[in-house]
Amino acid sequence: MGRTTRFGTAVAAFAAALALAACGSSDTESSAAGAEAGSSTGAAESGAVAEARKSVAALMERPTTMEVPALPSKPASGKTLDFIACATPTCKAFGDLLKEATAAVGWELKVIQGGFAPKDIANSWNQVLRDKPAGVIASGGIPTSLFANQLKELDKLGIPVVLHDQPQSDKITGVTAVVMSDEDNYQYGKELADLMLADASGKDIHLGIFQTQQVPVFVNNRKALNEMIKSPDCEGCTVDTFDFQVADQGTKLPAKVVSFLRSHPDVNYLYFDYNDAVDGVPAALQRAGLADKVKLLINSISTTEAGYMRNDQVWASSANPWPETLWKDFHIILAKDSGAPLEDAIGVKLPNMILTKENLPEFSGALFPLVEDYQSFFKKAWGVE
Amino acid sequence: MSDQPVPAARGSLTMAKSWLSPRTIGAIYVWILLIVLFTILSPDQFAQYATVKQVLNEYAVTILIALGLLVPLAAGLYDLSVGSVVGMAGIGSAWCLAHVSPNPWLALAAGLGIGLACGLVNVVVVILMRVDSFIGTLATSSIFGAIVIAISGQNTISENVSGDFQQFFGLKSIAGLTAPVGLMLVGMLVLAFVLEKTSYGRRLYATGYDDEVARLGGVNVPALRASTLMVSAGFAALAGVMVTASLGAGDPTVGPSFLLPAFAAAFLGATQFRNGRVNPWGCVVAGLLLGTGDVGLVLSGAPVWAPSVFEGALLILAVSLTRASMRNPLGRLRDAVGRIRPGRPDGPGQANHPSLQGG
Numbered sequence: 001m002g003r004t005t006r007f008g009t010a011v012a013a014f015a016a017a018l019a020l021a022a023c024g025s026s027d028t029e030s031s032a033a034g035a036e037a038g039s040s041t042g043a044a045e046s047g048a049v050a051e052a053r054k055s056v057a058a059l060m061e062r063p064t065t066m067e068v069p070a071l072p073s074k075p076a077s078g079k080t081l082d083f084i085a086c087a088t089p090t091c092k093a094f095g096d097l098l099k100e101a102t103a104a105v106g107w108e109l110k111v112i113q114g115g116f117a118p119k120d121i122a123n124s125w126n127q128v129l130r131d132k133p134a135g136v137i138a139s140g141g142i143p144t145s146l147f148a149n150q151l152k153e154l155d156k157l158g159i160p161v162v163l164h165d166q167p168q169s170d171k172i173t174g175v176t177a178v179v180m181s182d183e184d185n186y187q188y189g190k191e192l193a194d195l196m197l198a199d200a201s202g203k204d205i206h207l208g209i210f211q212t213q214q215v216p217v218f219v220n221n222r223k224a225l226n227e228m229i230k231s232p233d234c235e236g237c238t239v240d241t242f243d244f245q246v247a248d249q250g251t252k253l254p255a256k257v258v259s260f261l262r263s264h265p266d267v268n269y270l271y272f273d274y275n276d277a278v279d280g281v282p283a284a285l286q287r288a289g290l291a292d293k294v295k296l297l298i299n300s301i302s303t304t305e306a307g308y309m310r311n312d313q314v315w316a317s318s319a320n321p322w323p324e325t326l327w328k329d330f331h332i333i334l335a336k337d338s339g340a341p342l343e344d345a346i347g348v349k350l351p352n353m354i355l356t357k358e359n360l361p362e363f364s365g366a367l368f369p370l371v372e373d374y375q376s377f378f379k380k381a382w383g384v385e
Numbered sequence: 386m387s388d389q390p391v392p393a394a395r396g397s398l399t400m401a402k403s404w405l406s407p408r409t410i411g412a413i414y415v416w417i418l419l420i421v422l423f424t425i426l427s428p429d430q431f432a433q434y435a436t437v438k439q440v441l442n443e444y445a446v447t448i449l450i451a452l453g454l455l456v457p458l459a460a461g462l463y464d465l466s467v468g469s470v471v472g473m474a475g476i477g478s479a480w481c482l483a484h485v486s487p488n489p490w491l492a493l494a495a496g497l498g499i500g501l502a503c504g505l506v507n508v509v510v511v512i513l514m515r516v517d518s519f520i521g522t523l524a525t526s527s528i529f530g531a532i533v534i535a536i537s538g539q540n541t542i543s544e545n546v547s548g549d550f551q552q553f554f555g556l557k558s559i560a561g562l563t564a565p566v567g568l569m570l571v572g573m574l575v576l577a578f579v580l581e582k583t584s585y586g587r588r589l590y591a592t593g594y595d596d597e598v599a600r601l602g603g604v605n606v607p608a609l610r611a612s613t614l615m616v617s618a619g620f621a622a623l624a625g626v627m628v629t630a631s632l633g634a635g636d637p638t639v640g641p642s643f644l645l646p647a648f649a650a651a652f653l654g655a656t657q658f659r660n661g662r663v664n665p666w667g668c669v670v671a672g673l674l675l676g677t678g679d680v681g682l683v684l685s686g687a688p689v690w691a692p693s694v695f696e697g698a699l700l701i702l703a704v705s706l707t708r709a710s711m712r713n714p715l716g717r718l719r720d721a722v723g724r725i726r727p728g729r730p731d732g733p734g735q736a737n738h739p740s741l742q743g744g
Contacts, residue, residue, distance in 0.1 A: 092539035243689040250632055250639040252679070252692075255443035259683035262430045262439075279541070280632040283555050287442045287563055288435060304543045304634040311547055313633075366540045 048233035049202040052194035059191055060359050063351035063370050066324065066377040068331065069344040074383040075334045077106025079134035084114040084124045091139050093302065093366035097326040098137065100375070104384050105334065107134070114138065116214055116246055118146050125150035135333035136161045137326070143216060144172050151175060160336040162329045167217045177332045177346045180325050182220045184350065185299075188318035189224030191354050192297050195316055196269055197228060199295075205229060205237040208260060208267040208294070210253075210277060214246050218273040221299050221318075225271060240264050249277050254284030261290050268294055275300045275317065282313030301355055302366045309357050319353040323369040327378045334382060412657045412667070415702060416674045423681035430684045436677075438561040444676030445565035446624045446631070448669055450643050451650035452572045453620020455663045457613040458651060459580060461593040462518040464614060466507060467621040467647060469529035472640025474500040474625030476533050476542065479635020483544035489553045493626050500622020503529055504615040512611045522614075526641070533637045543634035555630030565627045569669065572620065576665040589613065590662065646696075650675060653700055675699065 083098050085091040095111040102109040110131060114124040125147040128136050136159060144151065144166070151174030154161055160176040167182060196205050207229055209222055222241075229239040242260050244253055261267060272278045275298045285291045295315035298305055300322070308314040328348050335345035351370040353359075361368060371377070379385035423431040430436070450467050457464045478496035485491065503525070510521040554564050580586035592599040592606055600606050624643070629635045653675070654667030678695045 242683075245689065247642060250628075250636050251642045254631075255439065255676075255679065256683050258439055258443070259680050262435060263427060263684045263686060265430075279634065279636060283551065283631045283633060284443065286556055287558065287561070288439055289561070302541070304541045304632075304636075307543045307547050307633060 048231075049197055052197040052202075055191075055194045056198050056354060059194075059352055059354040060356070062353060062359065062361065062372075064372070066348070066351060066371050066374055068348055068377045068381040069340075070381045071334060071338050071340050071383065073338055075105040075107075075338055078108075079337070080108045080110055080131065081330065081333065082110050082112055082128045082131050082133040082136045084112045084128065084136070084138040086114050086116065086139050086142070094139050094322065094326055096365070097323050097367065098330060101327045101330045101378070104375070104379055105382055114142070116142065121146045122150075129153055132157060133159065134337060135159065135330075137329045137333065138163050139165060142166075144175065148172055148174075160333050162332050164325055164329055165215070165217050167219070176336055177342065179329050179332070179346075180320065180350070181217065185217055185220035186224050187352065188299055188320065189221030190228075191318050191352065192221075192271065192299075192316065193225050193228035195354055196297070197234060200268075202233055203235045203237075204268075205234055206264075206266045206268050207237070207239045208264055208270045209239060209241045210244055210257065210260075210270065210272045211241055212244055212246055212273050212277070215273065218299065221273070222271075238266070240267060244277070246277075250279045253277060254280040257281050258284050258288045258290060261285070261294060262288075269297060270294045271297045271299075273299060275302055275305045278308065278314060279304055282308050282311075286313075303363075306360060306363070309355070309360055312357060315356065317355045319355045319370055321350050321352070321370045321374075322367045324350050324371060324374045327374065331378055331381065409660070410657055411702070412653065412670055412674050415699065416670070416677060419674070419677055419681060423677075423685060426685040427681070431681055434561070436680060436684075440673055440676040440680050441566045441569075442558075442561075442563050443680075444672055445563075445569040446627050447643055447646045447676075448569050448650060448672035449565060449572055449624045449627070450621050450647040451654070451668050451672055452569070452576055452665055453617040453624075454647055454651045455576060455580070455654075455665060455668055456589065456616040457518070457610070458655075458663045459586075459589040459593050460610050460613045461596060462511065462610055462613060464507065464522050464617040465519065465644065466503065466522040466526035466529060467617055468641035468644030469526040469533070470500050470503045470618050470621035470640070471625040471628060471643050472533045472637060473503055473529050474622035475629040475640060476537050476625075476635040476637055478550075478626045479542035479546050479629050480536055482546050482550055483542050483635075487545040487548055487550070489548075489550035492550055493554070496626035496629070497619065497622045500618050500625060501615060503622070504618025507614040507618065508611040511614060512607050526644075530641065533640065537635065537637040539637055541634040541636050546629060546635065547633040551630050551633050553630070554627055555633070564630075565624070568623060568627070573665045573669050580664065585609075646675065649696060649700060 081098065081102050083095055085095050091114075095109070098111075099109045110133065112124045112127050114121055121142055129150055136154065138161070144163070151161060151172065153174075155174035161174055162177050162179060163175055164179040164181075165185075166175075166178045196207070207225060209225065211218065211222055226239055228234055229237045240260075242256070244256065248256070257270070261270070272281075278296060278298050281296065282291065285294070291313070296308075296313070297315060298317045300320040301309070301317040305314055305317065309317065328345075328350065331348065332342065332345045334340075335342055353370050376385060420431075450471060454464060454467060474496035477499035478492040481492045481495035482489075485495070506525055506528075507522055510516050510525055511518045514521070516524070556563065559567075580589065588599065588604045588609055591602065592604055592609055596606050625640065628639060628643075632639070650668055650672040651663060653671035654665075654669070655661055655663040657667030657670055658664055659667065675696060678699065679692045682691045682695060
């Protein structure tokens with residue numbers, strides 16, 4: 001091939017790729033809702049806003065109690081629990097929480113590194129099959145189709161499996177229970193929706209949603225946010241979405257957030273699917289002179305984001321009660337192991353709270369409980385306190 | 386060649402044509418094309434100083450790592466550990482802030498010290514133990530990654546990071562440009578001087594072209610190559626500290642993700658200005674070109690996969706615009722991989738000198 005031909009081919013191929021990239025159908029869509037409602041719906045709007053304010057006020061208080069049904073007998077000690085952690089720092093902290101729970105009844109905890117890549121997911125579940133533990137807990141909200149065969153094998157072996165942050169619709173053979181599922185995540189989204197509604201008095205909320213398709217369960221949080229924006233209660237409100245890759249968090253994502261905000265100058269609230277996704281974003285916004293333009297909202301919180309919140313860089317977070325959730329996961333395993341009714345264990349209600357700078361508790365570890373002495377409620381139910 | 390003297394004006398014209406040829410500065414043309422395209426697509430957002438600031442601020446760290454990579458590449462070595470060194474230095478500086486002192490300069494020194502220690506490990510493995518640099522630095526990268534997990538417990542470290550440290554190295558700016566931008570520019574100028582104006586630089590390139598010839602010419606090849614691994618580790622360490630300052634936390638997961646973009650900038654940059662030879666000017670242009678594409682695509686509402694398509698297409702375009710096989714830096718990668726195939730007589734132990742073909 002001659003030089004001119006090669007040059008021409010290369011330029012043509014690049015132009016085609018660029019055109020495809022630039023002109024491909026954007027995942028960002030906008031929806032102006034409530035415009036038709038106009039001023040005639042003023043009474044309904046104020047009612048919805050008042051209701052949201054009431055709900056938010058209640059959720060700003062830190063809960064103090066939990067109801068955990070007692071097991072029929074003290075759990076037998078000396079067993080092993082396998083925990084498959086996902087690849088984010090928050091998931092690592094889950095292992096630390098479970099270690100304390102298992103130690104309380106004399107069980108061993110084995111933490112297995114999972115991940116988001118299908119190969120890593122399969123490897124971690126194959127490791128569980130080799131271990132044959134007394135129970136399995138897994139985090140990460142990964143589609144169960146990626147480890148369906150292993151779940152069936154575990155089912156045959158009678159090993160209970162508890163998943164959290166998992167879509168209920170994704171539940172298949174071999175899963176004993178799904179904790180923090182669709183309803184819980186919808187609730188977390190609703191809490192933040194109410195907070196925005198109250199903050200903006202039901203008007204002109206222009207929400208940007210940074211979402212990842214890699215963790216399907218978060219669709220429920222976004223569903224609640226979208227419903228609020230599109231309802232007649234929110235006048236002149238719009239929503240725009242941006243899809244990101246989990247691997248971009250802390251590296252490329254902050255720059256993309258800046259680009260998104262520059263291309264959507266009307267956005268005044270920005271929501272992230274999960275807490276680690278916001279890492280590095282506040283500094284990028286400050287460098288770009290956009291820090292005062294938006295209020296950042298996140299789903300769940302850990303040490304880094306708590307620091308952002310204390311510095312007024314993150315406005316609010318739904319407080320996923322991770323310690324209580326992990327202990328509830330283990331409570332279900334213990335209930336199954338001791339023959340207690342599973343419905344009671346699965347029905348343990350998890351506490352809720354909205355966090356802002358004003359009510360953010362002091363905490364030193366990666367995660368913190370909403371109910372300060374949550375362990376005592378579980379230990380009492382297990383007969384070990 | 387004719388003995389007839391070439392008229393001065395004709396000579397200058399020939400030189401200018403050579404300099405302006407797409408084969409020499411193809412990326413600049415692509416860059417101009419992109420700027421025009423994105424200005425048309427996003428007229429209200431793209432053609433602003435904010436875009437310049439954003440591209441420089443957000444891509445300076447990647448370019449800083451890529452600049453460090455150039456030095457071992459020039460000497461015929463690959464340093465695949467730079468991503469993990471970023472992680473080591475970043476988490477090390479955060480750990481220092483959280484457990485030793487909130488003094489930002491001490492944290493910077495700690496990060497640099499840890500990075501240079503990583504470089505020293507690379508020297509031991511690649512130079513003293515004579516493990517192929519491609520494999521050796523891949524192995525040390527894995528070890529460094531494990532140490533990051535051990536230090537951090539796979540948790541982010543944020544205590545004291547968001548104070549003076551973040552202000553100094555992540556937020557403080559002049560004309561909206563932060564510390565990493567300054568470091569990138571200084572790094573580019575220093576490397577340009579060292580590589581192009583000093584005997585050290587000439588020895589580096591000579592070693593990269595053919596280490597045996599360089600050795601016969603009096604170059605202490607092992608010492609020279611050892612120094613290059615220390616330089617790349619130093620740049621990566623500096624970048625790691627800047628990443629931690631930018632995030633406001635030491636994050637154990639972010640370092641390795643800088644490896645591929647940094648190599649892309651280094652390889653893409655090698656296709657510019659110097660006919661296939663790695664050079665700091667090309668590296669910075671390549672990094673900014675990649676950044677411009679990323680920013681422009683998001684501003685114009687492109688879908689999530691668009692930047693990856695763009696980066697891949699750009700790399701192909703830039704490489705095909707150069708004299709493909711003669712001094713193509715990717716040819717060195719091909720050579721190195723070819724050499725480490727099992728059963729080859731010039732196996733891993735001999736693969737430390739991936740010389741440039743036709744150079």
